Amino acid sequence: MAQKITIEPVTRVEGHGKVTIHLDEKGNVVRSRLHIVEFRGFERFIQGRPYWEAPVLVQRLCGICPVSHHLAAAKALDVIVGAGTGTGLSHTAEKIRRLMHYAQIFQSHALHFFHLASPDLLFGVDADPKVRNIISVARVNKELAVQGVLMRKFGQELIQATAGKKIHGTGAIPGGVNKNLSEEERDKFTKGAAPMNPGAMVAWAEEAIDFFKQYYKKNKEFIDTFSVFPSNHLSLVRKDGALDLYHGNIRAIDSEGKVILHDVDYQEYFNYIHEEVRSWSYMKFPYIAELGETEGWYRVGPLARLNTCNFIPTPLAQKEFEQYKANTDGKPNNMCMHTHYARLIELLHAAEVIKDLLNDSDLQGNELVRRGEKKHEGVGVIEAPRGTLFHHYRINDNDQVAMANLIVSTTNNNEPMNRAVNHVAKTMMTGKKEITEPMMNAIEVAIRAYDPCLSCATHAMGEMPLHIQVITADGMVVDEIKR
Amino acid sequence: MKKILLHAYGNPGCGDDGLGDAFIREMESWVKKDGLHSIALDSNYQLNVEDVAEMVRYDIVIFVDASKADIGSYSFTTVQPAPHTSFTTHSIFPASLLSLCMELYTHHPLVYLLQIKGYQWEFSEGLSAEACKNLQNAVQFAQTTILNFHNQE
Numbered sequence: 001m002a003q004k005i006t007i008e009p010v011t012r013v014e015g016h017g018k019v020t021i022h023l024d025e026k027g028n029v030v031r032s033r034l035h036i037v038e039f040r041g042f043e044r045f046i047q048g049r050p051y052w053e054a055p056v057l058v059q060r061l062c063g064i065c066p067v068s069h070h071l072a073a074a075k076a077l078d079v080i081v082g083a084g085t086g087t088g089l090s091h092t093a094e095k096i097r098r099l100m101h102y103a104q105i106f107q108s109h110a111l112h113f114f115h116l117a118s119p120d121l122l123f124g125v126d127a128d129p130k131v132r133n134i135i136s137v138a139r140v141n142k143e144l145a146v147q148g149v150l151m152r153k154f155g156q157e158l159i160q161a162t163a164g165k166k167i168h169g170t171g172a173i174p175g176g177v178n179k180n181l182s183e184e185e186r187d188k189f190t191k192g193a194a195p196m197n198p199g200a201m202v203a204w205a206e207e208a209i210d211f212f213k214q215y216y217k218k219n220k221e222f223i224d225t226f227s228v229f230p231s232n233h234l235s236l237v238r239k240d241g242a243l244d245l246y247h248g249n250i251r252a253i254d255s256e257g258k259v260i261l262h263d264v265d266y267q268e269y270f271n272y273i274h275e276e277v278r279s280w281s282y283m284k285f286p287y288i289a290e291l292g293e294t295e296g297w298y299r300v301g302p303l304a305r306l307n308t309c310n311f312i313p314t315p316l317a318q319k320e321f322e323q324y325k326a327n328t329d330g331k332p333n334n335m336c337m338h339t340h341y342a343r344l345i346e347l348l349h350a351a352e353v354i355k356d357l358l359n360d361s362d363l364q365g366n367e368l369v370r371r372g373e374k375k376h377e378g379v380g381v382i383e384a385p386r387g388t389l390f391h392h393y394r395i396n397d398n399d400q401v402a403m404a405n406l407i408v409s410t411t412n413n414n415e416p417m418n419r420a421v422n423h424v425a426k427t428m429m430t431g432k433k434e435i436t437e438p439m440m441n442a443i444e445v446a447i448r449a450y451d452p453c454l455s456c457a458t459h460a461m462g463e464m465p466l467h468i469q470v471i472t473a474d475g476m477v478v479d480e481i482k483r
Numbered sequence: 484m485k486k487i488l489l490h491a492y493g494n495p496g497c498g499d500d501g502l503g504d505a506f507i508r509e510m511e512s513w514v515k516k517d518g519l520h521s522i523a524l525d526s527n528y529q530l531n532v533e534d535v536a537e538m539v540r541y542d543i544v545i546f547v548d549a550s551k552a553d554i555g556s557y558s559f560t561t562v563q564p565a566p567h568t569s570f571t572t573h574s575i576f577p578a579s580l581l582s583l584c585m586e587l588y589t590h591h592p593l594v595y596l597l598q599i600k601g602y603q604w605e606f607s608e609g610l611s612a613e614a615c616k617n618l619q620n621a622v623q624f625a626q627t628t629i630l631n632f633h634n635q636e
Binding site for chain 2: 041042045057060061062064066107111114115130133134135136138139142145146148149150152153156166167168
């Protein structure tokens with residue numbers, strides 16, 4: 001009798017994803033799927049609204065990365081108000097936005113490392129989940145936990161200084177920003193009492209990388225072999241090939257490093273990236289059109305970004321990048337757990353960028369907005385913490401949004417997450433009919449490496465606990481776990 | 484005089500999930516009008532780990548959230564520490580924040596949770612009519628309760 005295992009989260013607003021693992025009569029895993037069963041309604045919600053409201057409204061998609069949606073929408077509307085496609089803003093406006101964005105990257109990556117990854121690393125992925133959390137980290141390594149909390153706080157305060165309120169942030173507007181950063185606001189960060197200043201943040205980011213490298217040295221086999229599979233990789237890169245999380249062209253490479261999308265203009269993303277709909281999930285499956293649905297899927301996020309870029313344009317992160325690349329002899333890295341390593345290098349890069357920007361007098365400039373010839377369509381793309389984020393809007397003659405299409409980072413990672421679950425299931429589940437704790441942990445760790453945001457991907461707010469179910473070929477549930 | 488933080492969370496773009504944020508806006512005018520300087524107000528889409536660094540500065544913290552549960556118009560409960568955390572970075576709960584606070588600092592505030600009953604959670608702006616009534620009931624209750632806390636030595 002064939003079987004199916006389901007992992008299903010529950011949320012307050014009923015938005016959730018679940019994982020099903022199907023077994024055949026002999027107990028072999030035949031396929032695994034990450035299902036998203038939430039109604040996808042945000043694009044319709046925004047239709048008919050005045051276009052200039054979009055950067056504020058889209059923040060309500062996600063409580064985790066509202067800044068990324070805010071900026072991606074603003075970038076799309078820059079095109080519509082004639083301010084160009086990423087290079088037409090004033091120096092002040094672009095640098096304020098970059099500061100806001102890198103603060104978002106910094107706080108989000110810090111949260112992932114200290115809240116989710118460090119418990120796995122400190123206690124082991126097989127440890128009791130009741131112990132594997134930030135509160136236990138605080139108990140056994142208070143310094144690490146305090147660093148995590150204060151790094152988050154530093155990033156969030158920078159966001160508030162540039163974007164405005166925590167809810168309804170209005171910093172980025174079509175064609176620029178609505179305020180600069182005053183000297184007084186800047187000094188709060190640059191002359192802040194230790195440790196709440198950029199120098200401390202850089203130092204702590206370096207310590208976080210050292211922490212991971214120590215773990216890697218002791219657990220190399222696990223880190224190098226857990227959920228490894230070849231894939232294409234996609235991200236924005238700067239014109240000179242540098243890592244740039246705010247703006248660039250789209251580059252994609254295959255698992256061996258061959259370039260398959262040659263730094264294309266994201267205004268035409270729809271010519272290169274198509275989205276497949278599958279009956280069992282509300283989350284779409286994007287793919288590179290030229291390669292087709294089967295071969296064209298790709299990864300986004302920290303691992304992909306460090307595969308596609310040629311270098312990192314800040315010195316300390318570049319040094320770490322060189323060591324990181326040496327692990328794969330300069331070839332693309334397809335090792336899932338190295339995503340944590342890549343994320344920490346980006347954390348350091350973000351801290352360095354923030355430090356440099358805060359010393360840039362352009363932040364106090366007064367030219368905040370530029371406009372030009374109006375257009376009816378625009379695309380904004382940004383590298384959000386979890387990966388490439390696309391916002392595409394078309395407006396009508398009444399300045400209302402007529403069409404909106406969003407491809408969020410977690411949607412881009414849909415197929416890789418499905419592959420990761422499948423890989424783990426085949427490795428650990430074959431021949432077994434019951435869900436064991438190590439198996440549950442492994443599936444959790446595999447999905448979590450991508451730091452998925454199902455609220456974002458399904459365009460509904462919610463939590464994402466975990467629920468696993470084993471179901472036979474004839475539909476009978478034979479085992480079930482919720483976490 | 485007790486230092487009190489009112490910290491709401493929820494998404495105002497998801498109908499009644501914006502009850503917390505609406506509550507803070509109601510309380511803001513009351514706090515200003517009555518010059519209650521030791522009462523601080525905050526609102527966000529969700530609770531975050533760094534909120535622990537803020538809550539430790541107060542004697543009393545009242546978290547405010549919308550609720551689907553069958554609680555009548557609102558409910559007001561004491562929060563006990565519990566180290567439960569979510570699978571992803573999406574959320575941390577009041578009980579977990581209190582646990583974290585107790586691990587990291589020598590002082591921790593008294594923590595309460597005010598839940599206000601909501602009814603609709605789809606993408607939409609504004610509260611449902613029933614949620615608005617519940618909000619007014621919760622505001623009245625909170626103002627009385629907070630004044631009692633506030634005047635305690």
